[in-house]
Amino acid sequence: MVRFDLTDLRLFVAAVRGGSITRGAETVHLALASASERISGLEAAFGASLLERVPRGVRPTQAGLALLAHAEDILASTERMRDELSGFAKGARGRIRLLSNTGALLGFLPRAMGRFLLEHPGLDIDIEEQPSTEIVRLVTERAAELGVIADVVDAGGLSLHPLVEDRLFLVAASSHPLASGKDVTFTDLLREPLVGIMETALDRHLAEHAVRRGARLSYRVRLRGIGDVCRMVEAGVGVAVLPESTLPELEGMAVRAVPLAELWGHRRLALCCRRQDELSPHARLLFEHLRAVATNSSQG
Structure with missing residues (x-):
């Protein structure tokens, strides 16, 4: 009879996602020695090698991929069961x-x-x-x-x-040449100094499109708040790319938002x-x- 517990499955899934047993152990809060022993126990229980050791960590074997799919289903079902039953408790969180x-x-x-x-x-x-x-x-x-x-x-x-x-817009000072257009291309944007939002997925998204064109974005400054970004744009420091849902922040400022004329911007x-x-x-x-x-x- 094959014996394993939910911790074994969580560890295995975490190791595959993290690419190493070490990261898997950290995710489920186990010592590395204990994690390695649990993985070996799984392999012994199923009679198959589940993880292949590679120079930078591990990757799943064919048997490991099969276990991964079943483990994710079991863990997801367990989580749904826990949530549903906890809902019966008064004041459940x-x-x-x-x-x-x-x-x-x-x-x-x-x-x-x-x-x-x-x-x-x-x-x-x-x-x-x-x-x-x-x-x-x-x-x-x-x-x-x-x-x-x-x-x-x-x-x-x-x-x-x-x-x-939630289209993407270029935001520029009202006096900026691009502010008078009906739309702006990404090529136009690449010629301009930028004011950006620090550490955002949007920043990475724009950088990927720039790389595809063999270019890179030129940031003058990156700030955390939309209001701060807009004030820098208003002062003429550079232009910004912002989602449509943030445009209410522009109210009362001497800036103009122009749609980005790219399919991925619509x-x-x-x-x-x-x-x-x-x-x-x-x-x-x-x-x-x-x-x-x-x-x-x-x-x-």
């Missing part, structure tokens, strides 16, 4: 992990989640900013249940639910998940709330 691209994190989500958190005082939300392509990968691999992405990326086999329009925020019926009760509540907010916004 829960935590939802939500992945988001920059546009949603700076605009749509802060406005949408306030009411949800007030209506569900026992639920907390961990929001992690990632590029849309990375969100698709992480949700596909069950590292998170829900993500908000730009719908211009390939969602693979995920279920996609449109939320709101986008819509969308909620993604593996399957709606696989969501835990807590994640399902947030899923339904965000869709309701988006529906009400479009009708308003």
Whole structure:
């Protein structure tokens, strides 16, 4: 009879995702020696090599890939069972992990989640900013249940639910030559000094498009707040690229927002998940709330 426990499965999944037993051990809070022993125990129990040692860590064998798929299903089912049963306890608490691209994190989500958190005082939300392509990968691999992405990326086999329009705009001082146009190309942007937002998925997204054109973005300064970015733009330090959902921050400033004339700049925020019926009760509540907010916004 094959014997293993949930810790073994969590360790194995973490080791595969992290590319090493060391990172897997850190993720599940085990000593390296104990983690190695558990992996060896799994291999002995199944009678097959599960991880192949490579110069920079480990990678799954064919048997390991098969175990990975089953382990992720078992852990996801266990998590849903735990959440559903905990809901019967009075005052039960829960935590939802939500992945988001920059546009949603700076605009749509802060406005949408306030009411949800007030209506569900026992639920907390961990929001992690990632590029849309990375969100698709992480949700596909069950590292998170829900993500908000730009719908211009390939969602693979995920279920996609449109939320709101969130095009990309170039923001320039009203006196800047580009401010008088109807739209701006990415090539125009590459000629300009930029004011950016520090450490955002949007920054990485723009940098990737620049690399594809054999160029790089030239930043004068990067700041944390949208308001600070806009004030620098207003002063003529440079131009910025901002999601449509952040444009209310421009009110009263001597700046102008011009749509970015690229297909990948015309986008819509969308909620993604593996399957709606696989969501835990807590994640399902947030899923339904965000869709309701988006529906009400479009009708308003």
